[in-house]
Amino acid sequence: MDQTSFRDWLCRRLVEASRDAIIFADQNGLIRLWNIGAEAMFGYRAAEMEGQSLDRIIPEALRARHNEGFRRVMAAGESRYAADLLAVPGLRKDGARISLEFTITLIKDGQGQVLGAAAIIRDVTARWQRDQELKKRLAALESGVEPGAR
Secondary structure (H helix, E strand, C coil), X not given: CCHHHHHHHHHHHHHHHCCCEXXXXXXXXXXXXECHHXXXXXXXXXXXXXXXXXXXXXXHHHHHHHHXXXXXXXXXXXXXXXXXXXXXXXXXXXXXXXXXXXXXXXXXXXXXXXXXXXXXXXXXXXXXXXXXXXXHHHHHHHHHHCCCCC
């Protein structure tokens, strides 16, 4: 196998086998790539999601805001989340909400036209729940430590 073929094979294997969700949506917000990590995270098989809207994994109350931002990024050809980590809730197939962190990479053709966006997503629900519990415990301790502060 020559170097180019090996590199192409390796890139495919990295995306396919990643336990993080790797999703690519075209400029219309339709999913074109859904890896095994996305299957495990969201509960949908690739065949169920490819060609579908990202709306399926976005809580309903956030869809309009997401779609507006997505259109803006596609038109501008850049996203601040290429470097910054974005934390948002997501929606599993079973309806459960999960906490997600991800970065976005815009994929462009040879002429620099945006073809869509790829996201590498990690489920941080357990960490978010621990943080919320710690905040509650800290608030309870602080309210108990400062008698008469009410």
